[in-house]
Amino acid sequence: MPRRLDYSRYLTHLAEDSARFAEVLSRTPYETAVPTCPGWDAADLLFHLAEVQAFWARIVARRLTTGDQVDELETVRPGDAELAALFADRTAALQEALRDTPAETPVWTWASEQTAGFCARRQAHEALIHRLDAELTAGERSALDPTLAADGVDEVLGVMYGEPPAWGAFTADHDHVVRFDATDTGDTWSVTVARFVGLEPGGGAAHETDCLDWVADDVPPTASVSATAADLDCWLWRRPPVGELTVSGSEATLDRLAAVMADGVS
CATH class of the missing domain: 3.30.1050 (Nonspecific Lipid-transfer Protein; Chain A)
Known part of the structure; x- marks a missing residue:
């Protein structure tokens, strides 16, 4: 069983895979079907990761620690023309929140581990898998670390x-x-x-x-x-x-x- 990665490595992977995700989708027609997410097109995939990263950015930045505090967190989907800017803003916010927060900081999560470290790990893998989804949508698959x-x-x-x-x-x-x-x-x-x-x-x-x-x-x-x-x-x-x-x-x-x-x- 592998050792868990250092917190800083999760942040590096999160940044790199989020950037690759955005870059691939910037050259992909939004109506293109995502083969690994039935019923989604490229625009849906882009909004999904923007929404997920926005959700965790707010939890970490605000140091929220209870489920009641996170129930109100919601991202309104804009028109397709604004999706790329929304993702750029939300991924920057998540990465900044995690950089400014020690790994052991208590925050709410849906798992037994209630720390910013859990969020960093989870979001690094979220970005990795959806980067792969974007690449498969565009036909530009690259290797996973x-x-x-x-x-x-x-x-x-x-x-x-x-x-x-x-x-x-x-x-x-x-x-x-x-x-x-x-x-x-x-x-x-x-x-x-x-x-x-x-x-x-x-x-x-x-x-x-x-x-x-x-x-x-x-x-x-x-x-x-x-x-x-x-x-x-x-x-x-x-x-x-x-x-x-x-x-x-x-x-x-x-x-x-x-x-x-x-x-x-x-």
Whole structure:
């Protein structure tokens, strides 16, 4: 499992991938369909990342720490002619807010980690994946940084598809364990696919679904997936890999993993 990157490296990747995203879309007709985001065109993709970065820029800059404080945060979509300027303004605001905020600063997030460091990591990967979406829309795909991609595998397995909430019950199932191997960086990850059952605090919605959680590396896997770190990251985000993945093992385990991925991130 890779080490988490330094805070400054997340900010560097966020800046570089956001700039690449904007540059590619500046040469792409806005009506062009985004192949990896069904129903979206290039204008929708541009506004989406502007809206996401605006949301987190306000949380970090204002040091907001509760869900009630963020409910009112909204970005109004302008006309297409103003989209590029909106994105430029919002990405600059996010990057400035994160640069001015120590990683350990408490801020609200939807995850268990409530820090600016979580926001920097999450937004670096948000920009990376949507940079790839922009490139695939324009037919100009470029390579993903292997170290960032390995960290992306760690984040998507441990946070986006994992991290079962403490308010429910999750019991690791060693009959369904998937090992992921990055063939270029040497990183490995082992997760269990098991059932989470719980009721949201305060009388909220009931949940009963499969999700992932970490298991020790010495637990024997029932299935395995191997590829470069970039291709693993793409595959887990349901974006097309460049090379081949090697997938083997229990069909039942792989089917449960596929169901988690189908219900997860987009």
